[in-house]
Amino acid sequence: MVHIAILGLGVVGSGTADLITQNKDLIKERFGEEVNIKYILDIKDKPESPYSDKIIHDYNVILEDPEVTVVAEVMGGSHPAFEFSMQALSKGKNVVTSNKEVVSNFGDQLLKAASDNNVSYLFEASVGGGIPVLRPLSTDLSANNIKEIVGILNGTTNYILTKMKKEGESFENALAEAQKNGYAEANPSADIDGIDTCRKISILTAIAYGKLINPQSIHTEGIAGIRREDVEAIERTGACIKLLGKSVMTENKEVYVMTAPFVIGNENPLASVDDVFNAVTVKGDFVGDVTFYGRGAGAYPTASAVCGDIMNIISGATANLNIKPWQASDEMFMSDFSYFACKRYLSFADTDKNAAQVIFGDVEMIQEGSEISFITGSITENELSDKVMRLCSSGARLCAHIRVL
Amino acid sequence: MVHIAILGLGVVGSGTADLITQNKDLIKERFGEEVNIKYILDIKDKPESPYSDKIIHDYNVILEDPEVTVVAEVMGGSHPAFEFSMQALSKGKNVVTSNKEVVSNFGDQLLKAASDNNVSYLFEASVGGGIPVLRPLSTDLSANNIKEIVGILNGTTNYILTKMKKEGESFENALAEAQKNGYAEANPSADIDGIDTCRKISILTAIAYGKLINPQSIHTEGIAGIRREDVEAIERTGACIKLLGKSVMTENKEVYVMTAPFVIGNENPLASVDDVFNAVTVKGDFVGDVTFYGRGAGAYPTASAVCGDIMNIISGATANLNIKPWQASDEMFMSDFSYFACKRYLSFADTDKNAAQVIFGDVEMIQEGSEISFITGSITENELSDKVMRLCSSGARLCAHIRVL
Numbered sequence: 001m002v003h004i005a006i007l008g009l010g011v012v013g014s015g016t017a018d019l020i021t022q023n024k025d026l027i028k029e030r031f032g033e034e035v036n037i038k039y040i041l042d043i044k045d046k047p048e049s050p051y052s053d054k055i056i057h058d059y060n061v062i063l064e065d066p067e068v069t070v071v072a073e074v075m076g077g078s079h080p081a082f083e084f085s086m087q088a089l090s091k092g093k094n095v096v097t098s099n100k101e102v103v104s105n106f107g108d109q110l111l112k113a114a115s116d117n118n119v120s121y122l123f124e125a126s127v128g129g130g131i132p133v134l135r136p137l138s139t140d141l142s143a144n145n146i147k148e149i150v151g152i153l154n155g156t157t158n159y160i161l162t163k164m165k166k167e168g169e170s171f172e173n174a175l176a177e178a179q180k181n182g183y184a185e186a187n188p189s190a191d192i193d194g195i196d197t198c199r200k201i202s203i204l205t206a207i208a209y210g211k212l213i214n215p216q217s218i219h220t221e222g223i224a225g226i227r228r229e230d231v232e233a234i235e236r237t238g239a240c241i242k243l244l245g246k247s248v249m250t251e252n253k254e255v256y257v258m259t260a261p262f263v264i265g266n267e268n269p270l271a272s273v274d275d276v277f278n279a280v281t282v283k284g285d286f287v288g289d290v291t292f293y294g295r296g297a298g299a300y301p302t303a304s305a306v307c308g309d310i311m312n313i314i315s316g317a318t319a320n321l322n323i324k325p326w327q328a329s330d331e332m333f334m335s336d337f338s339y340f341a342c343k344r345y346l347s348f349a350d351t352d353k354n355a356a357q358v359i360f361g362d363v364e365m366i367q368e369g370s371e372i373s374f375i376t377g378s379i380t381e382n383e384l385s386d387k388v389m390r391l392c393s394s395g396a397r398l399c400a401h402i403r404v405l
Numbered sequence: 406m407v408h409i410a411i412l413g414l415g416v417v418g419s420g421t422a423d424l425i426t427q428n429k430d431l432i433k434e435r436f437g438e439e440v441n442i443k444y445i446l447d448i449k450d451k452p453e454s455p456y457s458d459k460i461i462h463d464y465n466v467i468l469e470d471p472e473v474t475v476v477a478e479v480m481g482g483s484h485p486a487f488e489f490s491m492q493a494l495s496k497g498k499n500v501v502t503s504n505k506e507v508v509s510n511f512g513d514q515l516l517k518a519a520s521d522n523n524v525s526y527l528f529e530a531s532v533g534g535g536i537p538v539l540r541p542l543s544t545d546l547s548a549n550n551i552k553e554i555v556g557i558l559n560g561t562t563n564y565i566l567t568k569m570k571k572e573g574e575s576f577e578n579a580l581a582e583a584q585k586n587g588y589a590e591a592n593p594s595a596d597i598d599g600i601d602t603c604r605k606i607s608i609l610t611a612i613a614y615g616k617l618i619n620p621q622s623i624h625t626e627g628i629a630g631i632r633r634e635d636v637e638a639i640e641r642t643g644a645c646i647k648l649l650g651k652s653v654m655t656e657n658k659e660v661y662v663m664t665a666p667f668v669i670g671n672e673n674p675l676a677s678v679d680d681v682f683n684a685v686t687v688k689g690d691f692v693g694d695v696t697f698y699g700r701g702a703g704a705y706p707t708a709s710a711v712c713g714d715i716m717n718i719i720s721g722a723t724a725n726l727n728i729k730p731w732q733a734s735d736e737m738f739m740s741d742f743s744y745f746a747c748k749r750y751l752s753f754a755d756t757d758k759n760a761a762q763v764i765f766g767d768v769e770m771i772q773e774g775s776e777i778s779f780i781t782g783s784i785t786e787n788e789l790s791d792k793v794m795r796l797c798s799s800g801a802r803l804c805a806h807i808r809v810l
Contacts, residue, residue: 130695
């Protein structure tokens with residue numbers, strides 16, 4: 001019998017308890033062990049929950065119970081999740097989590113504490129919900145030099161962008177609908193401003209390269225500035241807009257890491273990832289492109305990943321052997337984003353094609369009229385700023401800038 | 406220093422040697438161990454190979470060298486691959502392989518031998534080439550009841566079907582082109598008759614349920630009977646034809662396992678898997694649908710998976726803990742295929758819509774003319790045989806039958 005404690009009886013906590021309860025026999029048959037939820041830590045009593053008899057309010061009860069060998073931290077937020085996890089690890093308990101905020105901010109310290117105490121700290125559920133991606137990246141693909149990671153990592157923003165594309169809605173209306181359907185929170189900032197995606201690309205990058213980049217150092221843009229007219233103009237070119245987390249290894253062994261909306265061609269497997277689905281494409285030097293696709297959020301898919309980590313611990317597969325402690329945030333490892341080069345979709349008012357071509361050279365015009373929209377050749381962020389400034393100095397007004405994958 | 410031996414310097418063997426050579430530093434940095442290819446077993450001398458100095462012809466040299474702890478069996482075929490693998494395992498050597506034939510025929514014995522000798526037998530490369538799928542299924546998704554596995558598992562047939570769809574080619578021409586481009590062998594039977602797919606769905610099923618079904622017991626159809634006119638008729642309905650390996654768990658805890666061409670709607674993620682790419686969708690009770698997509702064959706992608714397994718062994722992650730020895734082929738575990746029910750695409754000559762509807766009821770007509778084509782409601786294999794026989798007894802001739810996913 002393996003005794004576990006769940007920290008937080010929210011959406012993921014309840015899903016995790018449901019899985020362990022409903023699939024008890026399967027787990028026992030497959031791993032030869034019964035899993036018992038001994039405690040659930042929550043600040044509320046939640047008498048309506050089927051698990052209310054497990055609820056306690058004092059974390060020390062869990063810490064001091066030597067029977068508890070696995071703690072599932074599914075409370076979210078940095079604090080006290082970080083402190084609770086460190087305490088559990090220091091007591092020799094394995095910790096699994098779905099908490100991308102704590103992993104992206106403190107993963108280096110948490111992995112070191114796990115290593116020091118010869119236990120595991122696992123967080124498959126923190127990226128891509130139920131989609132297996134961290135363990136495949138750290139095991140199956142571990143003999144590859146990872147060249148690039150690109151992912152649709154946030155279901156809320158993908159739902160909004162899908163609504164804008166398929167139903168011609170404005171950002172505001174699509175957001176309101178997402179909120180109505182429970183896909184976006186009342187305060188949607190973490191999603192729509194790209195913060196959630198930024199945390200996840202930070203974790204993916206750390207898994208690939210063993211170095212944790214502070215999410216604050218990652219160039220991060222959200223989708224609030226995406227206009228219906230840009231969605232439509234881009235759709236006419238056989239492409240669509242997706243909010244991506246992206247990490248690219250340069251020849252100097254530095255990485256560009258970013259979160260931003262991108263124009264992607266419809267032939268890219270990521271283009272057909274709609275609604276709240278997530279997908280991650282990993283490019284390795286030997287394997288080529290591999291894409292992982294599925295439900296990136298939700299109680300049950302996330303519980304699947306949390307419990308996959310618990311099963312890995314139960315099986316004795318000493319899971320953290322493939323995730324060595326990360327080096328702490330290393331600015332030198334990051335390429336200067338000013339030099340990141342790509343094609344760009346631009347839209348300007350109060351100017352014309354000729355003026356644009358004088359400055360941007362031979363561009364692919366998408367539309368002319370009260371606004372002109374076009375795709376540039378590959379230019380760096382620095383070059384872009386310079387060229388935009390020059391065009392605007394003649395009276396033009398920049399209405400949209402979206403990078404092209 | 407970890408010393409390995411490669412059995413067979415063919416396409417996958419050369420790719421594996423290339424990976425270990427080119428990514429030597431990465432491997433050492435990541436796993437703290439250098440990997441040395443001590444021997445390559447091949448019947449030929451291959452003086453043109455950069456690895457010719459490693460080639461030996463006597464397998465006993467490898468078996469008797471205690472320094473060799475990992476054997477990569479990439480020779481293909483059942484014999485002597487099976488015997489060589491058993492011998493290596495019994496000598497306490499770990500074995501990794503890309504050989505789906507040997508795993509699908511003898512995986513139960515090989516896993517038992519690995520377990521008995523406290524070593525690993527790993528075969529991620531045997532299904533989906535470079536795509537991580539077996540390990541994610543046995544680790545990340547291990548807390549799920551697996552409801553269904555559906556995959557495009559053979560690149561050659563997918564290339565042919567893609568050519569038929571996109572360029573309107575006949576099966577014969579598309580096959581000839583695949584052979585010209587090196588995607589199909591001179592004797593293409595293992596691919597086009599579905600044998601390769603059958604082996605892979607047998608392995609996926611064994612990973613999901615712990616029971617190895619003899620490939621000979623699996624209902625297997627290839628693509629040689631697919632006609633250009635069926636491809637076109639189905640395309641007009643917003644769908645396409647893919648050769649699938651499919652495994653479905655029934656409510657009685659039995660599985661239907663099959664290999665056959667299927668009609669799949671274009672909204673299914675598998676529909677956009679074209680050319681030589683592979684993809685596998687796994688449906689779990691908690692995770693929902695998860696799809697893995699990438700290059701299902703080729704020297705380098707397959708080498709990526711072979712080496713991922715080697716890295717897993719080097720890391721000490723006692724990898725086989727998640728793949729317990731399989732029970733041997735158990736006919737009782739398989740549902741009687743006669744009762745498998747699905748919608749079907751049918752095409753008949755020498756009859757008409759009315760005659761068809763008398764027997765098949767309310768069908769979705771796709772075309773009428775010298776042939777009639779339609780989609781039936783969900784009927785079993787038994788019911789299909791009966792109804793086809795009845796229609797044909799009135800002079801109709803069955804021209805095509807393709808199941809609908």
